[in-house]
Amino acid sequence: MRIVKLKQDRLNSFLEAVSTDSELWGPVKKGADKHRFKIVDNPAEFDLDYTRTILPPKKIFLPPRFNMFKAMPTAYEEETMDPTKKILFGVHPCDIHGILIMDQFYTQTYNDPYYIRSRENTIILGHSCWPDEHCLCHSTGTDVANEGYDLFFTALNDEYLVWIGSSKGDDLVRIVPELFNEDLSDRDIQNYIRWREDRSKAFKAEINFKAMPDFMELKYRDAVWENLSHACLACGSCSNVCPTCTCYNVNDKPRLSENASDIARCWDACTLESYSEVAGGENFRESRSERLKLYYTHKLQAFISKYGKPACVGCGRCAATCPVGINVKTVAGALDGEEVDAFWSRYATEVTK
Amino acid sequence: MNGTEKIINQVNPYKPEPARIVRAYDLTDDVRFFQVRFADMDLALSFKYEAGQFAMISVLGAGEAPFSISSTPSRPGLLEFCIRKTGVVTDAIFRLKENDFIGVRGPYGTGFPIEMMKGRDILFVMGGLGAAPLRSVLLYCLDDRDHFGRISVLHGAKRPAEMIFRDEFLHLKKRSDLDCYLSVDKDDTGEWTENTGVVTTLFPKVKTIVPENTAAVVCGPPIMYKFVINELIKLNIPKDQILMTLERRMKCGVGKCGHCAIDYIYTCIDGPVFTYWDVLHMRELI
Numbered sequence: 141m142r143i144v145k146l147k148q149d150r151l152n153s154f155l156e157a158v159s160t161d162s163e164l165w166g167p168v169k170k171g172a173d174k175h176r177f178k179i180v181d182n183p184a185e186f187d188l189d190y191t192r193t194i195l196p197p198k199k200i201f202l203p204p205r206f207n208m209f210k211a212m213p214t215a216y217e218e219e220t221m222d223p224t225k226k227i228l229f230g231v232h233p234c235d236i237h238g239i240l241i242m243d244q245f246y247t248q249t250y251n252d253p254y255y256i257r258s259r260e261n262t263i264i265l266g267h268s269c270w271p272d273e274h275c276l277c278h279s280t281g282t283d284v285a286n287e288g289y290d291l292f293f294t295a296l297n298d299e300y301l302v303w304i305g306s307s308k309g310d311d312l313v314r315i316v317p318e319l320f321n322e323d324l325s326d327r328d329i330q331n332y333i334r335w336r337e338d339r340s341k342a343f344k345a346e347i348n349f350k351a352m353p354d355f356m357e358l359k360y361r362d363a364v365w366e367n368l369s370h371a372c373l374a375c376g377s378c379s380n381v382c383p384t385c386t387c388y389n390v391n392d393k394p395r396l397s398e399n400a401s402d403i404a405r406c407w408d409a410c411t412l413e414s415y416s417e418v419a420g421g422e423n424f425r426e427s428r429s430e431r432l433k434l435y436y437t438h439k440l441q442a443f444i445s446k447y448g449k450p451a452c453v454g455c456g457r458c459a460a461t462c463p464v465g466i467n468v469k470t471v472a473g474a475l476d477g478e479e480v481d482a483f484w485s486r487y488a489t490e491v492t493k
Numbered sequence: 494m495n496g497t498e499k500i501i502n503q504v505n506p507y508k509p510e511p512a513r514i515v516r517a518y519d520l521t522d523d524v525r526f527f528q529v530r531f532a533d534m535d536l537a538l539s540f541k542y543e544a545g546q547f548a549m550i551s552v553l554g555a556g557e558a559p560f561s562i563s564s565t566p567s568r569p570g571l572l573e574f575c576i577r578k579t580g581v582v583t584d585a586i587f588r589l590k591e592n593d594f595i596g597v598r599g600p601y602g603t604g605f606p607i608e609m610m611k612g613r614d615i616l617f618v619m620g621g622l623g624a625a626p627l628r629s630v631l632l633y634c635l636d637d638r639d640h641f642g643r644i645s646v647l648h649g650a651k652r653p654a655e656m657i658f659r660d661e662f663l664h665l666k667k668r669s670d671l672d673c674y675l676s677v678d679k680d681d682t683g684e685w686t687e688n689t690g691v692v693t694t695l696f697p698k699v700k701t702i703v704p705e706n707t708a709a710v711v712c713g714p715p716i717m718y719k720f721v722i723n724e725l726i727k728l729n730i731p732k733d734q735i736l737m738t739l740e741r742r743m744k745c746g747v748g749k750c751g752h753c754a755i756d757y758i759y760t761c762i763d764g765p766v767f768t769y770w771d772v773l774h775m776r777e778l779i
């Protein structure tokens with residue numbers, strides 16, 4: 141892969157130059173300490189000193205709600221997705237891996253044309269990051285991205301090492317070649333290696349993902365699931381924020397003015413009570429524990445068994461989001477037999493006492 | 494983007510195709526038979542499916558739901574469904590008349606493993622609406638009769654008026670190349686000349702079974718499975734030769750919406766036809 145250098149104070153000139161005919165998305169501060177991916181007019185609005193956004197980039201490819209068709213009495217008209225080209229800047233390795241998992245999911249067996257179209261219209265510019273206490277990407281093997289981006293910016297001192305990951309990325313660099321420096325010195329390489337080593341040591345949270353498929357199988361009826369379910373609010377937040385959660389629902393919304401409907405697709409979550417309900421009010425997963433088991437079967441077992449990697453990219457959003465401390469770390473810890481210091485486990489011991 | 498598996502459908506797999514209801518009549522109080530034909534003539538003739546597959550049917554203003562295809566692929570041109578009225582979508586389908594339009598997309602899911610079934614004796618056991626998917630594979634076997642061994646059919650309903658395709662099955666009884674046994678839990682007409690009792694009371698009537706050469710095909714309400722599977726196990730039919738279909742909530746039919754998941758399995762693309770052996774290993778069902 142070709143690697144070039146860019147002075148950090150030239151980043152905004154670069155982003156401006158390449159986004160003249162595209163929407164420019166990236167991390168922007170929200171409130172005191174949160175971030176979200178947002179369209180900006182000016183790259184100066186970006187705040188690159190962030191760990192994770194509230195929602196992962198999936199919201200840009202498949203918004204929480206959009207129309208798939210206009211249904212009419214004898215015809216179905218496909219809604220064309222927003223055709224604007226997008227540049228998504230500042231994506232961390234875990235989220236790039238999340239996008240790779242979605243790429244695979246939405247093109248396997250059947251294509252999802254809505255995802256594919258907006259994905260193909262989006263350029264991914266990755267950015268390096270530093271872990272906090274929730275980041276698990278070292279355990280999931282997603283702390284570094286070797287594919288899935290067009291350019292990747294690693295910040296070192298006052299410069300960026302820029303990995304050119306695709307032909308599209310190369311085109312962007314060639315729009316303003318004068319901003320880049322081709323000469324990578326031995327020192328740059330040494331700096332990078334040291335930075336990687338330091339970063340590897342900075343991870344505080346680890347999970348033994350390799351053991352999880354076994355543990356999920358052995359502990360499928362363990363009391364831990366009941367304990368979790370007492371605390372779970374069935375709010376669905378853990379699904380909304382997870383980069384690998386893709387479930388959705390479909391609704392037929394009749395139009396008022398004509399004999400037609402909008403067929404709307406919206407995010408759904410397996411932790412919600414209505415998820416597995418069928419006719420006559422029968423529900424295949426009435427209890428919260430059954431629904432949590434489904435969520436964690438997906439994250440910790442099914443994907444590992446099928447594809448050799450977990451359906452968790454270690455972004456830590458579930459940990460930062462769940463109001464009662466149910467997240468991939470505490471659940472895996474409990475399955476691993478650890479004493480877990482989370483609200484749900486304290487709640488469980490108090491309730492069962 | 495690097496897709497990893499074979500992509501089946503290049504066009505929009507979510508897009509329904511308009512289809513005309515060409516015939517609709519009641520099978521029972523709350524189950525109606527629908528014969529439909531795609532408005533697009535080429536599609537009507539080229540639509541390929543396997544016995545046991547299902548389609549998503551949509552009704553304008555109400556939504557979409559999965560239904561087994563009841564017709565046999567050996568008779569192309571028209572698709573047949575039997576639909577029970579139970580909620581929003583099915584109520585709306587019942588309001589439609591002949592010559593009205595619905596949307597149909599599919600076919601989806603795994604069909605019955607016809608190649609495995611060929612050369613074997615086939616034992617069909619169906620109850621209630623279970624006849625909807627099993628009629629497809631039964632008609633398929635009858636249209637290709639020489640390729641299958643002895644065919645036995647056990648069909649049960651609560652009352653004579655609730656037996657789906659009652660006349661069709663009574664007619665089948667006249668054929669000498671299959672053994673068709675019908676039963677109702679209770680006869681409230683005084684005119685029922687067939688067996689009375691739950692469907693398992695028909696088992697003693699079945700002629701000799703060579704278990705290792707038999708494929709059992711079962712579909713019915715959840716409660717029926719338990720008792721029928723017991724009988725089949727008693728007959729020593731291997732667990733992976735007992736075929737059944739599972740029902741789950743389905744929103745897409747193509748492995749994307751997640752609603753039909755059982756453990757790792759997506760009922761819509763990995764099923765709905767499973768062997769009893771497969772089902773035994775689904776933790777959520779045990």
Ligand SMILES: Cc1cc2nc3c(=O)[nH]c(=O)nc-3n(C[C@H](O)[C@H](O)[C@H](O)COP(=O)(O)OP(=O)(O)OC[C@H]3O[C@@H](n4cnc5c(N)ncnc54)[C@H](O)[C@@H]3O)c2cc1C
Pocket residue numbers: 417418419420421547557558559560561562574575576577578579580581582583584622625626739740741742743744765
């Ligand atoms: C593979 C398969 C084959 C089927 N074949 C037939 C058939 O041949 N004939 C027939 O009458 N019915 C069949 N069903 C069941 C049929 O899909 C439901 O009766 C139908 O979805 C009810 O929808 P509704 O809107 O009328 O009910 P509502 O209760 O208003 O529906 C609420 C929601 O639950 C879903 N839902 C409700 N019941 C079921 C169910 N049993 N299975 C899956 N999703 C459900 C609906 O999609 C909807 O989203 C089949 C289901 C599956 C999965």
Ligand code: SF4
Pocket residue numbers: 371372373374375376377378379411461462463464465466467
């Ligand atoms: S696990 Fe937490 S975030 Fe997920 S549904 Fe339960 S309470 Fe909400």
Ligand code: SF4
Pocket residue numbers: 276381382383384439451452453454455456457458459467468
């Ligand atoms: S399970 Fe949690 S840490 Fe893993 S990818 Fe989903 S939100 Fe991120």
Ligand code: FES
Pocket residue numbers: 742743744745746747748749750751752753754759760761762
């Ligand atoms: S019905 Fe959508 S995943 Fe199976």
